[in-house]
Amino acid sequence: MFVRRLGIDIGGTKTLCVVVDDSVDGGSVVDERKVPTNPTGDAAAAIVDLARTFGEIDSVGVGIAGLVSRDGDVVVTTHLPGVRELPLRERVASQLGLPVVVDNDATCAAVAEWRIGAARGIDDALMVTLGTGIGGGAIVGGRVARGHNGFAGEFGHMVVARGGEPCPCGRRGCWEAYASGGGLARLAGGVASETVVERFLDGDSRATEVVTSFADWVVVGLHNLVNIYDPACIVLGGGLGSRPEIVELVSIRFAEGEGGHVGRALPSLVAAVLGQRAGAIGAAFIGAGD
Incomplete structure (x- = not known):
């Protein structure tokens, strides 16, 4: 018997939807589609309309960039003003009559990589996404770590340099200010x-110096x-974070760093394997209760 879990990853410009058949070992993606995101529209209504196009489904999970409370309320998001302070889970669930879970998109990606990706079968694992900013998620003892408010995994706003470079969040010295795409551009003087990465791959000495410095900042946070x-x-x-050359250097x-302790080996460091589908796949699993 098919158990169809719908996962929806709402990005700033595109929304990716997948249906995962959770009746097979590990889960299998059986349907997938991508639609434009309306950042100022009624997100709850859009999710309901999307869900209904997939026919019979058993649950819905939604991933979104920002702070999402345990109740499924989107507390803070920068690219979707239409969902800010919105009881998204409650509205979608009441209209669909299905179990609905809303969570941070990086947490969703972490769940996907844990369930069927690079960390499959490893019950103490972290996912760190290095892009425009830094996101993440933690699996601790085979459970998703969400924290008291539901905001766990905001790794990018861990302070690594007191009074350091400004971060988009308004504070200074956050890891994101040094180890994200924006941080790399800053290290390169605005390039x-x-x-910078392409020049690094071409062997440019200045780019190599900058990317190595960037990798060292990534390592500070990882340790x-x-x-x-x-x-x-x-x-x-x-x-x-998914570029092989960056993963290799990091x-x-x-x-080589100083983050280990006597008697404890460092964890394995691996590249994600699910690509841009990870958020939607993880949302499907989270909607099922992971």
Whole structure:
């Protein structure tokens, strides 16, 4: 018997939907589609309309960038003003009559990589997404770590340099200010992060110096996370974190760093394998109660 779990990952410009058949071992994606996002529209109504196009489904999970409370209220989001302070889960569930869960998109991606991706079978794992900003999610003892308010996993706003560079959140010295795409561009004097990476791949000495400095900032945060969570595995994802050359350099600097302790091996550091589908796939699993 099919158990159809709908996962929806709402991005700033695109919304990705997948249906996961949860009746098979690990789960299998059986349907997928992408639609434009209306950032100022009625998100609850849009989700309900989308869900109804998939026919019979058993649950709905929604991933969204921002702070999402345990009740499924979107407390803070920068790219979707239409859902800010909205009881999204309650509205969607009442109209569909189905179990509905709303969570942070990076947490959803972490669940996907844990269930069927790079960290499959590892019950103490972290996912860190390195893109425009830094997101993340933690699996601790085979359970998703959400925290008291539901805001766990905001790794990018861990302070790594007191009084340091300004962060988009309004504070200074956040890890995101150094180890994201924006941080890489700042280290390069304003050159776009993709351009810096391409020059690095071409062997440019200045770009190599900048990317190595960037990798060292990534490692600072990773070592902090190791000391907090003691994971067996860290999965790197996102636009920068999924690039093999970046993962390789970060892995080398991570192993050479000073984050370990006598008697404890560092966790494995691996690249995410599910790509842009991870958020939607993880949302489907979260909607099922993961």
